[in-house]
Amino acid sequence: SGSGTGNGDGSGEGKPITVGFSQVGAESEWRTANTASVKAALAPPEFRLKFSDAQQKQENQIKALRSFIAQRVDVIAFSPVVESGWETVLREAKAAGIPVVLTDRAVKVSDDSLYVTFIGSDFVEEGRNAGRWLVEDSQGKSGPIRVVELQGSVGSAPAIDRMKGFREIVDADGRFRVVRSQSGDFTRAKGKEVMEAFLKSEGRNIDVLFAHNDDMAIGAIQAIEEAGLKPGQDIRIVSIDGVRGAFEAMKAGKLNATIECNPLFGEQLAQLIRDVAANRPVPRRVEVEEGVFTADQAAAELPNRKY
Ligand code: GYE
Secondary structure, three states: OOOOOOOOOOOOOOOOOOEEHHHHHHHOOOHHHHHHHHHHHOOOOOEEEEEEEEOOHHHHHHHHHHHEEEEEEEEEEEEEOOOOOOHHHHHHHHHHOOOOEEOOOOOOOOOOHHHEEEEEEOOOHHHHHHHHHHHHHOOOOOEEEEEEEEEOOOOHHHHHHHHHHHHHHHOOOOEEEEEEEOOOOOHHHHHHHHHHHHHHHOOOOOOEEEEEEHHHHHHHHHHHHOOOOEOOOOOEEEEEEEOHHHHHHHHHOOOOOHHHHHHHOOHHHHHHHHHHOOOOOOOOOEEOOEEEEEEEEEEEHHHHOOO
């Protein structure tokens, strides 16, 4: 580009764009990959990144946003831990004239002008895809098929939406019964712990596990093995994200399918921020592209996985 004037024309000349980014935490392989992608894309000299880790707590995130406002950053980007409770702090950002970009997770606000754009996956569709895989994999099986569900973090958009999408599909098929459903907070440790409790209360009567992310499924796999059962066979398992650990578990026959949720949108986010900082119009909603992978594809796909 020849102009090189002003902020955010993508040429890397001029003043850097200061971005305050508040991340959810470091709860999963997905999150680690997302953080790396965001940091790599919002790099100097074009960007000056102020990165803050909320450790899965909304109060930490609100504090971080207020500190970004006080520092008068050019753009705020954040991945909201939960869906609700954002009106006040977002109004403060708006009053300060700082545009807000939502990444990964959506918020519920009554005033749409409180953020400029949202980049992230369609979590309802991911839940539906998990349900569709299960229906497909259950062809010829008679009911009842007993399903346990490991939910993501309580109140988070991916937990709410994945549950909704999954139920929409399995509730339409009379064979499926979701017998237990509880949060494992998107972590391996909690996934294992809650699966242990499921196994204790349901005994051998669990046919399927649906986990809202791969990390919880991987934790649950350990619990299933420790209970003397074969994950992937005695209990069929589908989860969401498509992280490397899931492909390894599928290759080992312990996980049956993973629904891709792509965390590598750092470059797409950088472009949005450039446009927002330069006052160029941006779409209200930017979707991330993704697919579905089954155990028979795992060995071939593994070398191609980037997260
Ligand atoms: O699926 C999970 C992470 O918000 C899409 O958060 C993200 C979810 C992801 O902890 O692994």
